[in-house]
Amino acid sequence: MYNLSDLETFIAVVENKGVLAAAREQRLSPATVSHRLSKLERELATVLVFRDSRRVRLSPAGEIFYTRVGAIIEALHDAEHSIGARSSSVSGLLRVTMPPWVFSKYVMPKLNEFEQAYPELKLDFLITDHFVNVVDDAQDVAIRVGKLNDSGLLSRKIVNNSRILCAAPSYIEKYGMPENLTQLSEHYWVCLPWQRQLKLFDEHKKIHTFNAKTRFTISNSDNMTQAAIAGHGIAIKSKIAINEDLKNGILVEVMPGVMAQDDAPVWFLRPQNSLTTRKTDVFYDFMKSLFLSCE
């Protein structure tokens, strides 16, 4: 039967695109690599790599096997780590999706530190505000803000957060600071497309629903903040997305406490049935650390 080392050698051959290069990487003689590879193929009774003396390329079966075995070896390292064995480094690819403001305001500034701590871990960011259908396609982690819909994912709360209304001082100066719902409903809004229906408390804490009056909607939360700062209207924002802008006076809060559904924690989501948890755990710790100051 073939060995783990045979599998690892196969991976190395694929990733280094050659027997010689793989041998160098693994500190083995080319003969060994060649031997291991042919043993693997013999025992699987399947050709994994076509090789002529000049090039090496994967067979269709090899393609599939490479993907699978890569994940398996990774899962094994992960299992080793989970029992405290080996000081194996975190490596591989982690696919993460999150809203733009989380990325630009919290992740980006500290990304260097993360890269230095885990140099062998590659990150694929899918940055979008769209809430549905994001994790479907093989994402490892999703950062979500607000109420979770029940999605069969494991969720961990990263930080509490609430949504507030805000606007630029210049806008307020021009249109006045609203004092009640009637006035508020006359104002212009800067919204994400799916935020147009608003649920707000009146002075008796009764919930009113109305549609926001908009000149435009923007489907990216960062750009929408820019629009609010530029004075285009009142915006619904996560508190921790604009706390600095509030402090600097670039934005001011409008009618505090008026939002009916203002609870919008930041969540960390991942599929439950993954064989590898180390990468996601490490990334969770990183995300958690970014929001520590927001508690």
Place this chain on the structure above:
Amino acid sequence: MYNLSDLETFIAVVENKGVLAAAREQRLSPATVSHRLSKLERELATVLVFRDSRRVRLSPAGEIFYTRVGAIIEALHDAEHSIGARSSSVSGLLRVTMPPWVFSKYVMPKLNEFEQAYPELKLDFLITDHFVNVVDDAQDVAIRVGKLNDSGLLSRKIVNNSRILCAAPSYIEKYGMPENLTQLSEHYWVCLPWQRQLKLFDEHKKIHTFNAKTRFTISNSDNMTQAAIAGHGIAIKSKIAINEDLKNGILVEVMPGVMAQDDAPVWFLRPQNSLTTRKTDVFYDFMKSLFLSCE
């Protein structure tokens, strides 16, 4: 570095609760098994099994490692199979959830054949009509009927199907066969709890919503069919769940074509990121074969 065979021996020791028994199962000498085990522990620098001369028991680390490695070995066999290598049998555990009527009417009668074809595959059935939160907890496969909510699962359609209204002849005799919506709304219904709101076409194909008049609801589709057969009222049923009862005259269809949302195909769902697909593939083929005659 340790080997695949070391891992497999470890698994065998755990599952046979002893070195000697494991050696017998693997057709090795006890000395070899002992060697392999200690090599594995040495290289992981972790104690996996506490052993005195009488018994063997897993350490906490061993417990974790056992679970992980089991899944990994299985994933590896699966990978081998996926490239057409080896004639490795399908083994392990498959957790399936499905509605009662699918199980009792379609799966049960053919279960023997499946067991004979894949004697090493254990099945865990979670039989329930409840639609939400079922796949959350480590289910491998879910059989669902009706519209799918977007859940991040891979879906394959097993068979087309529609929902119809039906009742027992004895019930119709007593209360009359309804001819229009007004009459229908006066009838008694036998429902699942979440079916009480009905959307029905009137004679102009306009959709009307009303709440079913019920004497009771039952949260199990099989028992609810029994209630309908016993003459307790009109029921909404999947056509393929009661086709035989219709043929035998135990149930009769009521106002064909009146249901507004009658499309209710049977779906096969599974998580996308599983490392093992062979088990689920095999089970999909089985499920598909059960409904062939319904096409």
Place this chain on the structure above:
DNA sequence: TTTCAATGTTTAATATTTTCGAATGAAGCT
């Protein structure tokens, strides 16, 4: 066309690992 350089494979000797029977030890049962 010939030659060279780069790459992969084979061969056969060498080194390492694995295996097993037998001996040893440890613990429960009578």
Place this chain on the structure above:
DNA sequence: AGCTTCATTCGAAAATATTAAACATTGAAA
């Protein structure tokens, strides 16, 4: 204490892995 049942250790033998060196193939340069 004596017997039985397991697991481990030992040492020799068997199996497997590794390597250098020779060989083969091919693309490109001369």
